[in-house]
Amino acid sequence: MTMQQLLWQGVQELNKAGVPDPQLDARYLLLEVFHLNLASFLALKARELGKDEETEGKCREFMRLIEARAGRTPLQHLTGTQEFMGFEFLVNEHVLIPRQDTETLVELVLEEQNDREKRVLDMCTGSGCIAISLALMGRYRHVAALDVSAEALKVAAGNRDRLLGGYEGGFELFESNMFSALETDRTFDVIVSNPPYIPSRVIEGLAPEVRDHEPRIALDGSEDGLTFYRILAQEARNHLAEGGSIYMEIGYDQSEAVEGLLPDRGIQGCEDISGSGRTGPGGEGQAVRPGVRGRT
Ligand code: GLN
Secondary structure: OEHHHHHHHHHHHHHHOOOOOHHHHHHHHHHHHOOOOHHHHHHHOOOEOOOOHHHHHHHHHHHHHHHHHHOOOOHHHHHOEEEEOOEEEEOOOOOOOOOHHHHHHHHHHHHHOOOOOOEEEEEOOOOOHHHHHHHHHHOOOEEEEEEOOHHHHHHHHHHHHHHOOOOOOEEEEEEOOOOOOOOOOOOEEEEEEOOOOEOHHHHOOOOHHHHHHOOHHHHEOOOOOOHHHHHHHHHHHHHEEEEEEEEEEEOOOOHHHHHHHHHHOOOEEEEOOOOOOOEOOOOOOOEOEEEEEEEO
């Protein structure tokens, strides 16, 4: 059997199970198991696979991963990583898998906040993807990243250790249920957040990869999906320095509701920036608008 044939077996299994993008996913898993990049795979794919124990083990491992993917385990839980802003982040079942939509949020912050002296807070950091990307690319003086989940913080710490080696600013990671563990008078120039924002009842209808495998705590924004925006809107006033800005990712249909929350709480200049049209954790067809932006 050649590698191409092995790949094809995997593609067929994924196809049968109705997995979207079966070819792409099977190829990612094959490259992962055989430790190949695309170029070396293309060079080797027509060659007969060896019959040695190591190769046979890899073939079995590939089919085991294919089975798991056919059972709708997300690809990223099988490879253990997801690329975000060009960096490779570790992920597992305790964190939201970083989404492309969220890159738009990070890009917006980087574009608007180009003063390195800024102090940044990332609320609900999950894997740490936003905080770490902002630290690496914005080179801000200080970045604090908070999350309620101790398990998520372990993943974020792993990503910090892997990626933040050359960063000269301060980087803090700590457990906090929203703002509860922050000193009440501690302020930041920029607050950024991609909080859980899916209304509870919508979660059941999401893709099985999201519904059954991603942490509910990272998705569920309670009954109306807005719980964490309410807290952010309320607390931003206490924790934003004068002239500071808050950036939040929101669901595709939440701009009005979230805009309504912000001015009530004394943050002006809320602006809605149209979405990228890509899909967020809300699943297919639900573009995320990453840009309700409030300024004090
Ligand atoms: N901030 C993380 C991300 O954007 C986690 C978000 C979350 O868990 N809701 O991926």
